[in-house]
Amino acid sequence: MSPLDDKLAELRARFVRRSADAVAAIDRATAEGDREALIERAHAIAGIAGLFGFGEIGAAALDLEECGRAGGDIEAAASRLRAMLVALAAD
Amino acid sequence: MKRVLYVDDEPDIREIAELALGLDPEFEVRTAASGAEAIKIAREWLPEIVLLDVMMPGMDGPETLSQLRGHPETLHTPVAFVTARAQRNEIQNFATLDAVGVIAKPFDPITLPVQVRKLMK
Numbered sequence: 293m294s295p296l297d298d299k300l301a302e303l304r305a306r307f308v309r310r311s312a313d314a315v316a317a318i319d320r321a322t323a324e325g326d327r328e329a330l331i332e333r334a335h336a337i338a339g340i341a342g343l344f345g346f347g348e349i350g351a352a353a354l355d356l357e358e359c360g361r362a363g364g365d366i367e368a369a370a371s372r373l374r375a376m377l378v379a380l381a382a383d
Numbered sequence: 384m385k386r387v388l389y390v391d392d393e394p395d396i397r398e399i400a401e402l403a404l405g406l407d408p409e410f411e412v413r414t415a416a417s418g419a420e421a422i423k424i425a426r427e428w429l430p431e432i433v434l435l436d437v438m439m440p441g442m443d444g445p446e447t448l449s450q451l452r453g454h455p456e457t458l459h460t461p462v463a464f465v466t467a468r469a470q471r472n473e474i475q476n477f478a479t480l481d482a483v484g485v486i487a488k489p490f491d492p493i494t495l496p497v498q499v500r501k502l503m504k
Contacts, residue, residue, distance in 0.1 A: 296402040296492055303395050335438060338467050339393050342489030350489060354467050 304344035403492035418442030
């Protein structure tokens with residue numbers, strides 16, 4: 293494996309390990325009604341998930357981010373992203 | 384060597400971008416974690432291209448580009464935006480900000496150096 297492959301594998305594994313933390317963060321932000329925290333978390337996930345082969349999670353995070361920035365109802369988008377992260381954490 | 388500066392607030396993406404761009408033996412790569420750091424490095428190091436994340440806390444990508452244009456050392460430095468929104472609807476807006484192009488996030492690490500070379504022509 294090249295150094296790039298090694299790094300991608302390492303970061304991918306870390307992303308999976310931290311998916312449960314992301315779920316907890318989404319739950320916390322949702323419970324507190326903290327839209328900014330949700331948008332920030334979504335933005336971070338949107339930027340990296342696709343790099344590790346989790347394109348659908350990245351797209352769901354981008355939907356949440358864009359919906360949040362547009363002032364829309366983010367509950368459904370947050371719930372969709374959360375479900376994907378829960379599934380990833382359970383793998 | 385061609386100097387490439389990659390700017391992103393997300394450390395994982397900086398690491399991957401640095402390794403990916405390093406696949407091109409002619410690229411000398413540095414990274415910056417913020418717009419302010421990018422401006423400081425660019426004025427001293429004089430990169431041949433700056434790859435700029437659009438959404439960053441504090442100074443975002445467009446603001447960073449605007450400030451780069453305010454310094455004589457970086458007045459004409461080519462800048463490309465890197466954004467998850469590239470496939471959506473903001474490409475035209477970026478073009479008017481005098482960027483040389485837009486790289487879609489997530490980028491393919493293997494083809495990133497090729498994309499950057501095309502933007503440098």
